[in-house]
Every structure is written in structure tokens, then in C-alpha cells.
Amino acid sequence: MGMARPRPDRLTAMHEVATGVHRLGRKRHNFYVVVEGGRVTVVDAGGCNELGLLVDGLTTLGMPLDAVEAIVVTHAHTDHIGFAAEASRQGIAVKVHEAEAAFARDHSAGTQVATGDLPLWRPHVILFLAEMVRAGAQRAMPVPGVETVRDGEVLDLPGRPRVVATPGHTAGHAAYFLPERHVLFSGDALVTLDVTTGTPGPRLLPDVFHGDVVQARRSLEQLAALDARLLLPGHGAPWHGPIAEAVRAALG
Ligand SMILES: [Zn+2]
Ligand SMILES: [Zn+2]
Secondary structure, rough: OOOOOOOOOHOOOOEEOOOOEEEEEEEOOOEEEEEEOOOOEOOOOOOOHHHHHHHHHHHOOOOHHHHHEEEEOOOOOOOOOHHHHHHHOOOOOOEEEEEHHHHHHHHHHHOOOOOOHOOOOOHHHHHHHHHHHHHHOOOOOOOOOEEEEEOOEEEOOOOOHHHHHHHHOOOOEEEEOOOOOOOEEEEEOOOEEEOOOOEHHHHHHHHHHHOOHHHHHHHHHHHOOOOOEEEOOOOOOEEOOOHHHHHHHHHH
């Protein structure tokens, strides 16, 4: 009996969730690839161990990492900005909302989720934290060269993402909306999985995850106004339907 060879993790495989839009990540957290005309926008950057997932995913599409024009980051938590530092060193532009830039450049400048405040007796919390460690999300990787975007700005990138400022989860959280494809990348402003219980469906993350819960709820109004029919969150499965319906469910 030799050493077991590492098996490919089926959960890390890339899935096309809409034409030219691919979901990457693992079971409990996501990042995305938008392909247009042979060029790529990446939405969020997983944990710092996950650049390889992106490279492997692009390889299955027959594309090199060089095809990535930019990584747009919803917020600077370590499970969303993880490999952006490494990509930035390799010359890829990394963009974040202007109110999140200080946090992206220096992790001590933002609100972290206090792991000690999570209900650690819950199996789903342990599974989530284990996934975070595997992704490298226990380590903060600052992105000194991060570029900033503004609310309402339409980015000259594949998919023409529009910035939708959605503060609350963090001070400078932004969602990204693809109007032509009716797709919304909602980051942690609106998710479809309660990572502490495993319960699926559109919702806010539990209060402990948000810097400002009142503001997080208020920001959902910005999302409800969009003509989005596919919700692609930072945590949880894709959700099909009018975004206003997802927001109603989240506000309970
Ligand atoms: Zn977050
Ligand atoms: Zn997250």
C-alpha cells in the first residue's frame, strides 16, 4: 500500500452558471469568472491558497491567466480578496470600492469577523472554518496596489460590470451587476447559505458577520431595484428569480 494520491475535489470544479459566467471555489464559498471575447473578469479572489483553482478553471476553458483583465473584489475579507495580492504581483489589476481600499491595503483598517463570536458548537460552523483554513483565509494578504471604483461606475471590463455600493457587511462592500446578462454578484451583502447552519435560500448572513447590521439591511434596497434574475453570492448556490424576491426573503 502506497500513499494515497490526492483525489481531485469535485466541489472545486468549475461550473458554468450562465452563458460565459463560471462559478469557482468550494462548497461553502464562491468566486466567479466572466468571459467575453476571449477576455476575463474575475469576481472575488477566494482565499490566498486558491489562485490555482482559478488557473485550473481557466485552463479548462483553454485560457491562460493572462486573459484576466481585472479582479473586481466585493470586499476585503480574507475569503474574498485572498489571491488578489498574488495576482496583483503578476500584473493583474485588482479593483475594490473606494470605501474599502484602506481595508484592502491594510487588514487592520477594517472590520474582521470575530471567530470567537461564532457558535463553535455547531457542526456547520466547524465545517465552514475548516474550509476557510484550507482556502488560506486565516491569512490576510494586503493588496498595496489596489485600484478603486465608485458607486454606479460601469467598468470597461468583460461583462461591463456596474458597481453597486452595498455597505454594511463591511464599510466599502460593493456588489457587481451585469445588466445585459441580468446577473448580480452580491458578495456577502446577500447570500444563499447560512454558513452557521447549512440552511440554503436567499438571506443575510447572521448578524455576527456584519460590521453594521442596520446598514446591511438598508443596502438590500439598492439590490432590490436592479433588473437581476440570477443571484451569484459569495456563499451559497446560484439562485434564479427576480432579485426583489430574494431581498424580500432575506428581510424576512
Ligand atoms: Zn465577508
Ligand atoms: Zn464571505
